[in-house]
Amino acid sequence: MAEKTKAFELRTKNKTQLLEHLKELRTELSSLRVAQVKSPNPSKLAKIGTVRKAIARVLTVFNQTQKTHLRAVYSKKSSSKIPTDLRYKKTRAIRRRLSNKQAKSVTLRVAKTATNFPQRVFAVKA
Amino acid sequence: MAGKKVKSNTPKQDLSVSKSKLTSIKAPAAATKAKAAAVAVKKGTSNKSTRKVRTSVIFRRPVTLNNPKKPAYPRRSVNKINKMDQFRILKAPLTTESATQKIEVSNTITFMVDMFANKSQVADAVSKMYEVKVKRVNTLITPRGEKKAFVTLSPEFEAADVANKIGLI
Numbered sequence: 001m002a003e004k005t006k007a008f009e010l011r012t013k014n015k016t017q018l019l020e021h022l023k024e025l026r027t028e029l030s031s032l033r034v035a036q037v038k039s040p041n042p043s044k045l046a047k048i049g050t051v052r053k054a055i056a057r058v059l060t061v062f063n064q065t066q067k068t069h070l071r072a073v074y075s076k077k078s079s080s081k082i083p084t085d086l087r088y089k090k091t092r093a094i095r096r097r098l099s100n101k102q103a104k105s106v107t108l109r110v111a112k113t114a115t116n117f118p119q120r121v122f123a124v125k126a
Numbered sequence: 127m128a129g130k131k132v133k134s135n136t137p138k139q140d141l142s143v144s145k146s147k148l149t150s151i152k153a154p155a156a157a158t159k160a161k162a163a164a165v166a167v168k169k170g171t172s173n174k175s176t177r178k179v180r181t182s183v184i185f186r187r188p189v190t191l192n193n194p195k196k197p198a199y200p201r202r203s204v205n206k207i208n209k210m211d212q213f214r215i216l217k218a219p220l221t222t223e224s225a226t227q228k229i230e231v232s233n234t235i236t237f238m239v240d241m242f243a244n245k246s247q248v249a250d251a252v253s254k255m256y257e258v259k260v261k262r263v264n265t266l267i268t269p270r271g272e273k274k275a276f277v278t279l280s281p282e283f284e285a286a287d288v289a290n291k292i293g294l295i
Contacts (some may be wrong), residue, residue, distance in 0.1 A: 024137055026213040027213075029213070030216070030218075030255075031293065032215065032291075034218060034219060034292055034293050034294065035293065036218065037218050037219070037221055038218070038221050038293060038294060038295075040219060064252060066204060067203070067204075070187040070203045070204065074203070077199075081198055082199065083199055083203035084201050084202075085198050085201075085203050085204075086203050093281055121278045
């Protein structure tokens with residue numbers, strides 16, 4: 001196993017390679033756990049930490065790349081046809097508010113009066 | 127007879143064909159249809175329905191239309207991964223005296239196991255991890271809140287061999 005797994009190195013790998021790597025790491029971790037119980041060797045015990053973090057890194061890279069690919073695929077589609085976990089999250093209340101366009105929309109009559117009779121500003125000459 | 131006047135060859139029957147009769151000869155189906163339509167207009171089209179025989183006091187909803195799901199888009203972009211796989215279930219084997227005794231005597235290996243794994247999941251996990259056939263799993267929850275599983279292997283497999291392979295000895 002490499003001294004330290006680096007995320008940018010992992011990003012070059014493809015999906016199946018990452019999953020294989022993950023499986024190797026996990027089997028290694030399970031054997032380390034056996035050693036932890038049977039004959040605690042300080043070097044092995046230290047390795048547990050690094051292996052756990054390596055597993056975390058692989059999973060992070062895997063999930064991140066998966067999500068970015070999916071977002072790229074769905075970006076061409078209209079916003080109502082995207083899976084809900086790829087949409088913006090914000091808060092529940094905000095998602096139910098009127099959109100900016102909806103809030104600003106105004107009747108034709110009101111729009112015309114606004115353009116023709118805007119708020120006038122006057123200044124008093126000293 | 128010679129003196130008789132030769133009558134014109136007009137038949138006594140009126141063989142001239144009227145329009146209505148013409149249609150009836152040429153298209154009898156149309157005529158019956160027209161007749162049926164006339165009857166329907168006069169009497170209405172609802173058939174006299176017989177009452178359904180009900181053999182039970184209980185009314186059960188009849189089978190209604192059930193369209194299969196055809197979502198326009200998946201709600202989850204990615205399907206959930208099953209996180210309860212063999213690596214998570216089997217935490218570590220036990221190497222206590224009683225555990226080593228069990229290996230030799232009863233062909234069982236004891237594992238500390240994830241609390242939320244059930245016996246069948248444990249059996250699956252062990253068979254996947256160590257390529258063995260599991261005969262039986264007994265579980266208990268220790269006072270520490272961890273689950274302990276006693277996994278009996280089927281007689282073809284030697285627990286001692288498997289223990290060696292894992293590194294328990």
